[in-house]
Amino acid sequence: QVQLVESGGGLVQAGGSLRLSCADSGRTFSVYAMGWFRQAPGKEREFVAGIDWSGGSTEYADSVKGRFTISRGSAKSTVYLQMNSLKPEDTANYYCAADNAFAHITRGSGGRVDYWGQGTQVTVSS
Numbered sequence: 001q002v003q004l005v006e007s008g009g010g011l012v013q014a015g016g017s018l019r020l021s022c023a024d025s026g027r028t029f030s031v032y033a034m035g036w037f038r039q040a041p042g043k044e045r046e047f048v049a050g051i052d053w054s055g056g057s058t059e060y061a062d063s064v065k066g067r068f069t070i071s072r073g074s075a076k077s078t079v080y081l082q083m084n085s086l087k088p089e090d091t092a093n094y095y096c097a098a099d100n101a102f103a104h105i106t107r108g109s110g111g112r113v114d115y116w117g118q119g120t121q122v123t124v125s126s
Contacts, residue, residue, distance in 0.1 A: 009120030020081040022096030029098045030076035035105035038092035050105035059106045086124045093119040
């Protein structure tokens with residue numbers, strides 16, 4: 001069964017860093033675009049970052065540009081989100097996503113994404 005498993009969330013002070021990981025247990029997504037979305041309580045889900053299947057193209061939400069970096073592992077079936085200079089407004093549940101179309105990851109709020117992880121909570125204290 002295809003499964004995306006996130007890890008790395010937690011509690012951090014403002015200005016700190018966290019690295020989220022998303023592993024594809026079935027090694028299915030090595031040719032899929034992958035990305036990260038987040039959803040804070042009472043807010044809509046929003047796109048954070050995306051990476052194409054090769055790792056050659058990345059896109060970021062304006063709110064995280066220059067602070068977050070998305071990358072893929074050497075086997076391409078793992079994706080990471082390095083989050084630096086974290087702010088309280090980054091607090092949310094972060095979800096890994098995969099889809100065979102890069103645009104489904106990077107356009108909109110993930111309504112056309114086929115595969116999701118269960119989410120990992122990131123809390124940034126002020």
